[in-house]
Amino acid sequence: MSGHPGAMGVATDGLNRLFSNRSDVLRFARDVGLGLVDRLPALKRVFIREAAGLLGDVPKLLRGESL
Helix, strand or coil, rough: CCCCCHHHHHHHHHHHHHCCCCHHHHHHHHHHHHHHHHHHHHHHHHHHHHCCCCCCCCCCCEEEEEE
């Protein structure tokens, strides 16, 4: 392993920081962003597919394949 987080690790860290922060500005930006994703079905599907592991370089075990 290279020691560098992958895209999902970076995204997870960013979401953790975004939702654990008490800043009114970040809360507003978060609410606007979530509202936009909720109102844009195509974008919402992309996020759902990414979270489900259906996009990108999926590990063999997650695809149901043996090592």
